[in-house]
Amino acid sequence: MSEAQMPQTLDETAAAAFAEKAGAMLEAGAVAVMMSIGHRLGLFDLMAALPPSTSEAIAQRAALSERYVREWLAVMVTGRIVAYHPQTKTYHLPSEHAACxxxxxxxxNLAVYAQAVAMMGQMQERLIACMETGEGLAYGDYPCFHQMMAEDSGQTVVARLFDTILPLAEGTAERLATGIEVLDAGCGRGAALIEMARRYPASRFTGYDLCGDAIAFAKEAARKAGLDNIRFEQRDLTGYDEKARFDLITSFDAVHDQKDPQALARGLKGALRGGGVYLMQDIGGSARLENNLDFPFAPFLYAVSLCHCMPVSLGQGGLGLGTMWGWETAQSILDAAGFRSVERHVLPHDPMNVWFVARV
Structure with missing residues (x-):
């Protein structure tokens, strides 16, 4: 009998410890889905502003069914998120918990990302089929995807756009104030581009995205903001080949799930005028699995990759590089695209992502 066939002695202590860990994972997954529901319904925001309150009072303020709210609160209490006072039958959200x-x-707001956990459950049957066939999916197959991504962008990109992110590309803010042509490639609902258009009226802004529903949302948001220096267009960036049109191009968490990231990087480089800048945000994990054991939220990001980023690339006939394609891969793609220089940055407020400033 070979060594590989020899029966293994069970370490009962280690087995029991792992069983406990696996049970904790099940609990955490259930709580995460309930966090998503609480976020979507505004319950955390409401409770953060209330003194200790009964389930009836919370439900009334939220215009929700008391019985359902009471059961949701039970999950939050046993999940150690909400505090419960049995004498008065009141609940409150500690400020230390409301802070995230x-x-x-x-x-x-970590509850934003709990929505991804809930989405994974909704996609389970489709993903099982994909794992059996190797086929991909389309963006439209995912419920509430653009809403979730817009909320993520709101806190990782838009909130720090002017004080932290644009200054990474030295001189860019000054050029925007004077007036330049800007493209956001993979703009989603366009929140970052709209804020730039509002801040820099002398510049002209264009947003491209594959998804028509996201572009429709962006157009309406720009209309409501009264902006005349911005336009959005539904566009598949496969084979993108505009020449020397823009002075600044941005991509916020949009490249790794493209059909062909290398071809896109070459196309974006060609679309920049002399002295132009490409500012690219993407996931900051490593291309090497062993380097990601301690990377923030690594299991979550690999799960998002399996459930979304990899399938949507494969669904376009693409490479399916996945969410954790690695900063090394991103760096090599930008280098191969022919940029004159490529700088890499990691920002304190956003440890999950990496930022590249590439110049022509």
Missing amino acids: LTRGAQLG
Whole structure:
């Protein structure tokens, strides 16, 4: 009998410890889905502004069914998120917890990402089929995808756009104030571009995205903002080949799930005028699995990759590089595209992402 066939002695202590860990994972997954529901319904925001309150009072203020709210609160209490006072049958959200669970939260709103956990459950049957066939999916197959990405962008990009992100590309803010041509490639609902258009009226802004529903949302948002220096267009960036049109191009968490990231990088480089800048945000994990054991939210990001980023690339006939394609891959793609220089940055407020400033 070979060594590989020899029966293994069970370390019962280690087995029991892992069983406990696996049970904790099940609990955490259930709580994450309930966090998503609480975020979507505004319950965390409401409770952060209330004194200790009964389930009836919370439900009334939220215009929701009390029985459902009471059961949701039970998950939050046993999940150690909401505090419960049995004498008065009241609940409250401690300010220390609200600091990472509410819109505009001091530490960033982690409940935004709980929506991805809920989405994974909704996609389970489709993903099982994909794993059996090797086929991909389309952006439109995912419920509430653009809403979730817009919320993520709101706190990782838009909130720090002017004080932290644009200054990475030295001289860019000054050029925007004077007036330049700007493209956001993979703009989604366009929040970052709209804020730039509002801040820099002398510049002209264009947003391209594959998804028509996101572009429709962006157009309406720009109309409501009364902006006449911005336009959005539904466009597949496969084979993109505009020449020397823009002075600044941005991509915020949009390249790794493209059909062909290398071809896109070459196309974007060609679309820049002399002295132009490409500012690219993407996931900051490594291309090497062993380097990601301690990377923030690595299991979550690999799960998002399996459930979304890899399938949508494969669904376009693409490479399916996935969310954790690695900063090394991104760097090599930008280098191969022929940029004169490529700088890499990691920002304190956003440890999950990496920022590249590439110049022609």
